[in-house]
Structure formats: structure tokens, C-alpha cells
Amino acid sequence: MTSLDVRETPGPPGITTGFAVLLAVACGIAVADIYYAQPLLEEIGRDLGIGPAGLGFVTTVTQVGYFLGLLLIVPLGDLLNRRILIPAGSVIAAVALVAVAVSPGPVTFFVASGVVGLATVVQQVIIAYSAVVSDPRSRGRILGIVTSGVVIGILLARTVSGLLSDAFGWRSVYVVSALLMLGVALVLGLRLPPELPDRPRVSYRRLITSVFTLTAHERVFRVRSLITLFMFAGFGALWGSMALPLSAAPWHLSTSAVGLFGLVGAAGAIGAARAGALADRGRAQWVTGITLALFAVSWLPIAWLPHSLVPLLAGIVVIDFAGQAVHVTNQHLIVGIDPNSSSRLIGSNMAYYSVGFGGGAVSATTVYSTWGWGAVCVLGAGFSVVALLVWAVDRISAARTATDEVLNGVS
Structure with missing residues (x-):
């Protein structure tokens, strides 16, 4: 164990910012595995003889494996030694x-894609580990x-897979990702501090x-x-269907160009990292309300996609900033x-994420094929408003409960 990783001081355990960044990199490498295929569907279909009707299963099988992993594997982190579970999952x-x-x-x-989804839930085990030792x-x-x-x-997976595929073919994407996962297994196998006792x-x-x-x-x-x-249903509606209008008239963007939009979303996500620090200071509810409102409003500039890409870029930054801020706050309160x-x-919370993201993506592509991009934006905004309403109703209910307790105490 090194002083870089865990502070051996009296009081609560903790990890340094530098080690948290290492864990973040490992999580990003792992979760990207289940999103590489999305911009490669046509190329994979041509190479393996998968018809248009079967291409949807390419993403579906991986997501089903991921969902099962959230329910069956991630909870094992509360039962088994994570220093073994995390490297083993990475190797698989x-x-x-x-x-x-x-x-x-x-x-x-x-079959292999399903196993990829199942095993890459290791990144959720890493997140749970970071929560325990923090x-x-x-x-x-x-x-x-x-x-x-x-x-x-998640956002950069499309960018990386598009660039690698254009240069070396779609199979190269999975060779590189396999090497990266072996690197994660090796580094974390050596660097993870010993498991906390007496669980x-x-x-x-x-x-x-x-x-x-x-x-x-x-x-x-x-x-x-x-x-x-509901928030990730909106997130899935955007990222699961945005490539369709970008690759159509008047833009006709290539796979690589569409993937670059992930860089814009990543910038917004990075900017939201401080939301957790605000939650530490007791402002989790304040952060949630404001950022959910931003999440809903972001669909207004996103709706301009058929006419201009500049408002779209602004909307992507806002929606990814707000989504990450809410996600961090959610996990802080749940843990x-x-x-x-x-x-x-x-793991249980992320099962809701998996259903929401997948359902949002599927419903958005269906809506787009029938009514176009404007209808997708209405759908995404609707998901966002429902998430905001859930928060608002809970706040009202909590306020009434607190008032009743005060009145009962006075009486």
C-alpha cells in the first residue's frame, strides 16, 4: 500500500484525488466496451452477414448482458474481495x-457480445469500492x-471506435479494447488497497x-x-438517435464525424464533477433541482439540429453537464x-439506468422514423420533465412530513 492511494491517518478512511482519477480512467475504459459497436453496425453487418433486421440485436445483446451483470455480479462486491473481483472481471x-x-x-x-456486457459491469464494482474507502x-x-x-x-467510445474502424477496420476496435482491459486488470490488481475488514x-x-x-x-x-x-431515458433518447439526422441531409456526416460529438459531451460531463463536492456540503437537493431544470431546457437548442449545429453543440454541453451532476448527486445520496x-x-440503482437508457434509445429511434427529430426532442424533454416532477413531488412530501412532525411536537 502506498501513501498515494490511501491515507493512513486517524479517523475515517479515504483515497486521494490522484487515485480517484486512476479509478475514473479504469471505469471509462471498461464501460466503453459496451458502446463501441453503436457507430459500427453497418460495417459489422456487412462483414458477418447480419441483415438490417438483425443489426438491432448487436446493441441489445450487449445491453442485456450488462443489465444481468448489474443484478448478478455487481452485488457480489458486498460479499467477495473486490481486489480479486475487479481484476478477474477485467480479464474475463x-x-x-x-x-x-x-x-x-x-x-x-x-454470444461474445453478451459476455462483454456481463463482465464490464466491473466498473460499477470499482465505483462501489471508491464509495466504501472514501x-x-x-x-x-x-x-x-x-x-x-x-x-x-460512454461518450468517447463512439469517437474512438469510429476513428479506429475507419483506419483499421471494426475488428481492431475490439483488439485495442481487450488490451486496455488487460491493462486495467494489471494496474488495479497491483494498486488496489487491501479490502476493508469486518464486512x-x-x-x-x-x-x-x-x-x-x-x-x-x-x-x-x-x-x-x-x-x-427518466433522466437517462432522456439521455438515451439523445445519444441513441442523434446519429440518424446527422448522417442524413443536409449534414451527411461520416461515422468518425458523428463520433466527435462525444468530445463535446465529455467536456460537459467533466464540468459537472464538482457536483459531488456540493453534495458533501449538504446541497444535494439544490443541485438536483437546478440541474434537472437545465436538463429539460437543453432540449430547446438540441431541437435546432436540422437547421444549425451550433445550438446543438450548446445543448449537448448543457445536457451532459446536468446529467452527470444529477447522477453524482443520486449516487452520493444512495450510498x-x-x-x-x-x-x-x-448495482440496483444502475439497473434503473440500464432500463432507462435502453428504453429511451429504442423509443427515440422509433419516434424518429415516424415523426422526425422534432418529435424525438419532445419525447426527450418529456422524460426530463417527469424526472423533475419526481424530485419536486418528493420535496413537497418531505416538507409536509417535516411540518407535521413539528406540529405534533408542539401539540
């Missing part, structure tokens, strides 16, 4: 990525840094049913997960329920 992901790269046909490709007084700031790696990885023992059955029990019994989890669901159960809390 690397092997699956190699299998994708050498796939001779659709069956091998789909000083409670700076947990929000650390989570802000680490989770920014996830958002940036409560919980049955695996109880772990994998946490998403249901937490939703039923924990108000903070329930509210924040509903916000996650606060019980930091020792961070894996099941984060």
Missing part, C-alpha cells in the same frame, strides 16, 4: 472482447471524479433481490432511482443509506 471482459474481434459469424459475435466528508467529491470516468467513457456477511440470494427490497423499503433509493430512470452495502445499492 478482455477474453470476451478478443472473441468478438475474431468472430467468424453472427452466433459467436452475439472519507465520508469527501465521498461526494470522490464519486464525482470516479463516475465522470463512466460518462466520459457484514449477506446471502447471495438477498444480494441479487436487493433492487426489489430497496425499491419497496428505502424512500431515498426509490426516489433517486426513478429520477435515474449514504449504508456505505457498507455500496455494491448492491449502486
Whole structure:
């Protein structure tokens, strides 16, 4: 263990900013694995003989694997030693990525893609680990840094895959990503501090049913997960369908050019990293309300895409800034329920993310094919407003409860 990673001082444990950045990079590398295919669908289809009707399964299979991983693997972080679980998951992901790269046909490709999705949930185990070893007084700031790696990885995956594919073919994307995952396994296997002792023992059955029990019994989890669901549905509506109008008239942008828009979104996500620090100072609700409002308003400039790209760029910066700020705040409050159960809390919350993002992307592409980009923006704004309403109703309910308690105390 080095002084760079964990502060051996009296009081709560903690990790340094430098080590949090390392964990953020590892998270970004891992989560990108499930998004590389999105700009490569046509090329993969031509090479493997997958028809237009089957191309949708390329993304779907990976996302299904990811969803199952959130429910079945991430909660294991509360049961097993994360110093073993994280490198092992990274190696399995690397092997699956190699299998994708050498796939001779659709069956091998789909099976390997499902395993990629299943194994790359290791980045959520990393986030849960960072929450556990963080000083409670700076947990929000650390989570802000680490989770920014996830958002940036999602956004830059399309840029990287487009550039590599244009230069060396789509298979090269998965070879490079496999090498990166092996690097993650090696570095974190050597650098992760020892597991914290005396963790409560919980049955695996109880772990994998946490998403249901937490939703039923924990108000903070329930509210924040509903916000996650609808906010990421809006996020999925944008990033799951934006390539369609950009590659059509009047823009006719290439795969690489469309991927570069991820760089703009990444800039917005980086800017939101301080949201966690505000949450540490007790301003989580204030941050949530303002940024959810920004998230909804950002659809106005995004709607200008058919006419001008400048408002679109501004809207992308705002929506990614707001989305990351809300996401960090959500996880800060959810982990606060019980930091020792961070894996099941984060895994269960991210199950809502997976459903929201996937559902938003699918519904947006369907709406676009029928009614065009304007309807997609109405849909995305609608998801955003629902997320804001969930927060507002919860705040009103909390205020009424507090008032009733005061009145009952006086009486």
C-alpha cells in the first residue's frame, strides 16, 4: 500500500484525488466496451452477414448482458474481495472482447457480445469500492471524479471506435479494447488497497433481490432511482438517435464525424464533477433541482439540429453537464443509506439506468422514423420533465412530513 492511494491517518478512511482519477480512467475504459459497436453496425453487418433486421440485436445483446451483470455480479462486491473481483472481471471482459474481434459469424459475435456486457459491469464494482474507502466528508467529491470516468467513457467510445474502424477496420476496435482491459486488470490488481475488514456477511440470494427490497423499503433509493430512470431515458433518447439526422441531409456526416460529438459531451460531463463536492456540503437537493431544470431546457437548442449545429453543440454541453451532476448527486445520496452495502445499492440503482437508457434509445429511434427529430426532442424533454416532477413531488412530501412532525411536537 502506498501513501498515494490511501491515507493512513486517524479517523475515517479515504483515497486521494490522484487515485480517484486512476479509478475514473479504469471505469471509462471498461464501460466503453459496451458502446463501441453503436457507430459500427453497418460495417459489422456487412462483414458477418447480419441483415438490417438483425443489426438491432448487436446493441441489445450487449445491453442485456450488462443489465444481468448489474443484478448478478455487481452485488457480489458486498460479499467477495473486490481486489480479486475487479481484476478477474477485467480479464474475463478482455477474453470476451478478443472473441468478438475474431468472430467468424453472427452466433459467436452475439454470444461474445453478451459476455462483454456481463463482465464490464466491473466498473460499477470499482465505483462501489471508491464509495466504501472514501472519507465520508469527501465521498461526494470522490464519486464525482470516479463516475465522470463512466460518462466520459460512454461518450468517447463512439469517437474512438469510429476513428479506429475507419483506419483499421471494426475488428481492431475490439483488439485495442481487450488490451486496455488487460491493462486495467494489471494496474488495479497491483494498486488496489487491501479490502476493508469486518464486512457484514449477506446471502447471495438477498444480494441479487436487493433492487426489489430497496425499491419497496428505502424512500431515498426509490426516489433517486426513478429520477435515474427518466433522466437517462432522456439521455438515451439523445445519444441513441442523434446519429440518424446527422448522417442524413443536409449534414451527411461520416461515422468518425458523428463520433466527435462525444468530445463535446465529455467536456460537459467533466464540468459537472464538482457536483459531488456540493453534495458533501449538504446541497444535494439544490443541485438536483437546478440541474434537472437545465436538463429539460437543453432540449430547446438540441431541437435546432436540422437547421444549425451550433445550438446543438450548446445543448449537448448543457445536457451532459446536468446529467452527470444529477447522477453524482443520486449516487452520493444512495450510498449514504449504508456505505457498507455500496455494491448492491449502486448495482440496483444502475439497473434503473440500464432500463432507462435502453428504453429511451429504442423509443427515440422509433419516434424518429415516424415523426422526425422534432418529435424525438419532445419525447426527450418529456422524460426530463417527469424526472423533475419526481424530485419536486418528493420535496413537497418531505416538507409536509417535516411540518407535521413539528406540529405534533408542539401539540
